[in-house]
Amino acid sequence: MVQRIYEAAAYQAGSLDGCYWVDTAPAGRRYPALDRAATADVAVIGAGFAGLSAALRLARAGRDVAVLDLHGPGWGASGRNGGFCCLGGAKASRQGMIRRFGADQHAHFRAAERAAIDHVEAVLQRYGIDADTHSHAGEVQLAHSAAAMRDLRHHADEARQDYGLSARLLEPGDLPGQGMAGHGFHGGLVLPAGFALNPRKYVLALAEAALDADVRIHADSPVTSIRQRGGRYQLATAQGRLSARQLLVATNGYASDDLPDWMRALYLPVQSSIIVTDPLGPDQIAAQGWSTDMMAFDTRNLLHYFRLMPNRRFLFGMRGGIGWTGREHRLIRQKIVAHFHRMFPAWSQVGISHFWSGLANLTRDLVPYAGPVDDWPDAFAAFGWHGNGVAMASWTGDQIARRMLGQGDDLPGFFSRDPRRFELGRHRRMSLRAAYAWYGLTER
Numbered sequence: 001m002v003q004r005i006y007e008a009a010a011y012q013a014g015s016l017d018g019c020y021w022v023d024t025a026p027a028g029r030r031y032p033a034l035d036r037a038a039t040a041d042v043a044v045i046g047a048g049f050a051g052l053s054a055a056l057r058l059a060r061a062g063r064d065v066a067v068l069d070l071h072g073p074g075w076g077a078s079g080r081n082g083g084f085c086c087l088g089g090a091k092a093s094r095q096g097m098i099r100r101f102g103a104d105q106h107a108h109f110r111a112a113e114r115a116a117i118d119h120v121e122a123v124l125q126r127y128g129i130d131a132d133t134h135s136h137a138g139e140v141q142l143a144h145s146a147a148a149m150r151d152l153r154h155h156a157d158e159a160r161q162d163y164g165l166s167a168r169l170l171e172p173g174d175l176p177g178q179g180m181a182g183h184g185f186h187g188g189l190v191l192p193a194g195f196a197l198n199p200r201k202y203v204l205a206l207a208e209a210a211l212d213a214d215v216r217i218h219a220d221s222p223v224t225s226i227r228q229r230g231g232r233y234q235l236a237t238a239q240g241r242l243s244a245r246q247l248l249v250a251t252n253g254y255a256s257d258d259l260p261d262w263m264r265a266l267y268l269p270v271q272s273s274i275i276v277t278d279p280l281g282p283d284q285i286a287a288q289g290w291s292t293d294m295m296a297f298d299t300r301n302l303l304h305y306f307r308l309m310p311n312r313r314f315l316f317g318m319r320g321g322i323g324w325t326g327r328e329h330r331l332i333r334q335k336i337v338a339h340f341h342r343m344f345p346a347w348s349q350v351g352i353s354h355f356w357s358g359l360a361n362l363t364r365d366l367v368p369y370a371g372p373v374d375d376w377p378d379a380f381a382a383f384g385w386h387g388n389g390v391a392m393a394s395w396t397g398d399q400i401a402r403r404m405l406g407q408g409d410d411l412p413g414f415f416s417r418d419p420r421r422f423e424l425g426r427h428r429r430m431s432l433r434a435a436y437a438w439y440g441l442t443e444r
């Protein structure tokens with residue numbers, strides 16, 4: 001029995017309805033379902049950035065790889081995110097990470113964040129992928145309060161130390177001149193790293209590259225059980241079976257507590273939702289004073305992230321929500337639109353053409369996991385990008401594949417720690433309710 005912690009609708013094909021990226025890059029190709037008994041060297045569960053990046057490296061090294069997905073490549077978070085290819089991947093504080101894993105490991109992780117961006121850039125170039133990139137000057141973090149601006153001043157120093165980046169502070173009075181006028185911004189910090197992309201174009205092109213390398217990709221092939229027998233992994237899907245010597249579980253926010261049982265409560269999927277506006281005319285852009293194409297996000301825990309895309313549509317995302325029901329979605333939509341109008345009042349009459357949600361994923365330690373599945377030989381899992389997986393999931397997928405090939409990899413040591421479990425078992429998302437209520441009160 002597959003055990004997931006959100007309502008069934010979150011995992012059904014229709015949960016992608018309303019996603020803007022589908023209009024920009026419809027799935028041209030049909031991927032066959034696995035409908036017979038098959039074998040492979042490696043079975044990969046999950047055709048997102050992590051699973052496909054791993055499959056690509058493994059196949060290019062000569063492994064026979066089969067990738068199975070609930071619905072198809074990019075159906076999960078990878079084809080429906082905000083497209084910020086940026087620093088990140090953990091939610092643990094800087095001090096917490098140093099205390100728990102040591103200064104060297106912390107430094108290693110910071111280097112990995114930068115390497116992850118470079119990895120995506122190199123993949124786009126290598127495979128000639130046109131993913132509508134922009135914001136090559138990096139991203140800006142905007143302070144939502146005067147206290148948050150004081151914190152950003154410290155972050156500027158840390159960014160210099162941790163990433164070697166010449167982070168640049170923007171005082172409140174600087175923002176209009178940078179084309180960054182909005183309501184309630186108390187200054188900002190420009191981090192010159194990363195770029196924006198169309199995530200669906202990127203993930204579908206990754207799938208094409210994997211097919212070209214002879215990876216077999218199966219859509220509509222939900223894995224329903226995994227057994228280890230005779231040194232091989234036996235996966236049952238809705239209509240078929242797959243036997244493989246190596247296994248990679250790359251299901252992230254769409255994981256199940258029993259696929260395999262070891263996954264139980266090791267992860268906490270969290271919702272994030274996005275609206276996209278109709279294209280904005282020059283007068284509308286001038287009226288609001290937001291004309292930069294730089295990726296932007298704010299300092300709230302339930303952060304807002306936004307960017308003006310090359311076609312002048314505005315993408316505005318927000319974390320929050322703990323239920324996948326029609327009622328909950330109507331409430332989230334109302335809330336995200338209200339926040340958008342509050343922050344960008346001149347756009348309160350602008351048409352909103354798209355709204356959708358998806359599941360990102362946390363770990364109990366607030367850092368990614370990429371390592372063995374329990375004590376199973378040759379079985380691995382990679383998950384927990386804390387809402388920043390465009391770069392980190394891609395890079396980690398590629399690196400874990402190196403490990404599976406017996407090559408040297410560059411994963412920080414703590415990625416393979418003995419992971420801790422969340423409390424409250426299958427009801428663990430309820431712990432988010434109190435945290436979200438608190439943030440709602442304290443982060444206006």
Ligand SMILES: Cc1cc2nc3c(=O)[nH]c(=O)nc-3n(C[C@H](O)[C@H](O)[C@H](O)COP(=O)(O)OP(=O)(O)OC[C@H]3O[C@@H](n4cnc5c(N)ncnc54)[C@H](O)[C@@H]3O)c2cc1C
Pocket residue numbers: 045046047048049050051068069070071072073074075076077078079080081082083084085086221222223224250251252253254255256259271272273274317357358359360361382383385386387388389390391392393
């Ligand atoms: C709305 C939203 C906005 C985001 N914005 C950003 C952003 O701007 N920048 C950023 O860096 N990150 C962002 N993220 C996070 C980022 O999208 C994810 O971290 C990343 O896509 C995770 O990739 P993945 O391959 O690990 O998992 P996913 O892409 O989620 O793939 C997991 C796959 O596993 C499959 N699966 C699950 N169970 C089974 C099963 N039993 N059998 C077969 N297949 C199965 C699913 O169908 C799914 O396709 C956002 C996430 C969301 C939801």
